Amino acid sequence: MKLNIAVLSGDGIGPEVTDQAIKVLKAIALEFDHTFLFKEAPVGAIAIDQHNNPLPDPTLDLCKSSDAILFGAIGHPKYDNNPNAKVRPEQGLLKLRKELGLYANIRPVKAYETLLDKSPLKRDIINGTDISIYRELTGGIYFGKKYLSEDGNSASDLCEYSREEIERISHLAFKAAQSRKKKVTLVDKANVLETSRLWRKVVTELAIDYPDVELDFLFVDNAAMQMILNPKQFDVILTENLFGDVISDEASVIGGSIGLLASASVGDKYAMFEPIHGSYPQATSKGIANPIASILSAAMLLEHFGLYDEAELIKKGVDKSLKLEITTPDLNTKNDNVTTSKVGDFIADFISNPNDTNINFANIHLGQSTII
Numbered sequence: 001m002k003l004n005i006a007v008l009s010g011d012g013i014g015p016e017v018t019d020q021a022i023k024v025l026k027a028i029a030l031e032f033d034h035t036f037l038f039k040e041a042p043v044g045a046i047a048i049d050q051h052n053n054p055l056p057d058p059t060l061d062l063c064k065s066s067d068a069i070l071f072g073a074i075g076h077p078k079y080d081n082n083p084n085a086k087v088r089p090e091q092g093l094l095k096l097r098k099e100l101g102l103y104a105n106i107r108p109v110k111a112y113e114t115l116l117d118k119s120p121l122k123r124d125i126i127n128g129t130d131i132s133i134y135r136e137l138t139g140g141i142y143f144g145k146k147y148l149s150e151d152g153n154s155a156s157d158l159c160e161y162s163r164e165e166i167e168r169i170s171h172l173a174f175k176a177a178q179s180r181k182k183k184v185t186l187v188d189k190a191n192v193l194e195t196s197r198l199w200r201k202v203v204t205e206l207a208i209d210y211p212d213v214e215l216d217f218l219f220v221d222n223a224a225m226q227m228i229l230n231p232k233q234f235d236v237i238l239t240e241n242l243f244g245d246v247i248s249d250e251a252s253v254i255g256g257s258i259g260l261l262a263s264a265s266v267g268d269k270y271a272m273f274e275p276i277h278g279s280y281p282q283a284t285s286k287g288i289a290n291p292i293a294s295i296l297s298a299a300m301l302l303e304h305f306g307l308y309d310e311a312e313l314i315k316k317g318v319d320k321s322l323k324l325e326i327t328t329p330d331l332n333t334k335n336d337n338v339t340t341s342k343v344g345d346f347i348a349d350f351i352s353n354p355n356d357t358n359i360n361f362a363n364i365h366l367g368q369s370t371i372i
């Protein structure tokens with residue numbers, strides 16, 4: 001298969017983790033005889049530096065003319081620490097999602113067998129957790145009208161949802177549940193918010209079309225607690241934009257690090273693949289950022305195009321790296337000299353030699369990896 005992939009690696013650790021995903025995709029292309037063409041374009045703080053625009057037109061055009069987008073991360077402390085900044089890196093990401101109509105952000109969360117003791121949560125609580133979060137991505141409070149009074153002393157963000165916005169992601173969530181454990185939990189705040197009451201009404205009506213799927217409701221405050229008390233109760237979580245953002249970072253604790261959580265942002269026409277974490281500025285260029293979220297986002301990209309064997313091989317490589325503790329320091333493993341790039345090397349090597357039982361940390365450590 002030939003795929004044109006737009007690469008928007010962004011800021012902070014974005015470029016270094018995205019490099020590992022590309023390395024792994026190149027190994028897949030070689031192994032399975034595919035052609036993946038990568039074209040890079042600036043987004044976020046780097047794009048503001050270069051073009052005074054967090055999403056320059058050529059970047060958006062490249063995304064629209066590509067088959068898929070591999071996104072790194074955006075964000076820089078010089079904007080985070082300046083509430084008066086008029087142009088912000090995050091606007092680039094939000095505009096991209098909106099312009100491409102990427103209304104569903106799918107965030108898988110699972111407890112890895114080999115990492116059960118890395119999570120601060122008890123192993124018995126997390127063992128067996130397998131959740132798919134369906135986060136609405138182009139509506140809600142993120143995109144409502146914003147207001148700041150002239151004297152700067154009052155502000156508002158409007159949260160709006162339409163039936164159509166709720167229906168389209170809900171159909172995807174119910175269909176996903178049909179091939180999983182057949183349960184959808186709608187997370188909302190219907191005891192307070194009018195938008196949440198609309199979500200409950202629309203989702204309840206739509207659920208009639210999916211009689212084999214159980215529909216459950218949880219208020220978001222309770223859901224945040226249930227996520228750490230009993231995450232195994234969840235199958236598919238369906239929720240609005242802001243709640244999905246918050247609950248997915250919380251859920252990443254189950255896996256042991258946010259550096260493991262990948263996502264796919266899909267719409268009717270375009271698809272983008274992005275780790276759920278941010279630009280982790282403190283780690284920039286230190287080689288300590290975990291690239292697995294980015295690598296697994298690349299696996300989701302392949303699945304999107306029906307390349308399931310290829311995606312499976314990447315996941316096996318990830319499992320093997322975790323098992324052999326070839327991981328970055330966020331996972332607190334015994335090998336404290338494994339860098340971002342070495343993790344990518346190991347997984348790419350595994351893809352090239354999946355049956356090589358000798359593939360181990362020593363090969364990587366001695367720089368004998370075949371794909372750099």
Ligand SMILES: NC(=O)c1ccc[n+]([C@@H]2O[C@H](COP(=O)([O-])OP(=O)(O)OC[C@H]3O[C@@H](n4cnc5c(N)ncnc54)[C@H](O)[C@@H]3O)[C@@H](O)[C@H]2O)c1
Binds near residue numbers: 275279
């Ligand atoms: N999709 C995105 O591009 C995205 C997502 C979240 C935050 N951001 C931006 O990133 C910047 C920093 O935000 P933040 O500090 O709140 O969130 P962050 O996700 O960048 O980092 C939070 C913490 O998570 C851990 N972490 C994150 N990525 C990791 C990785 N790959 N490996 C190991 N540990 C990792 C670190 O402990 C870090 O301190 C901000 O400017 C924010 O707006 C961007």
Ligand SMILES: CC(C)[C@H](C(=O)O)[C@@H](O)C(=O)O
Binds near residue numbers: 075093094245276
């Ligand atoms: C950077 C920010 C706009 C973004 C969001 O809130 O969607 C991030 O937190 C994410 O989860 O992708």
Ligand SMILES: [Mg+2]
Binds near residue numbers: 245246249276
């Ligand atoms: Mg987030």
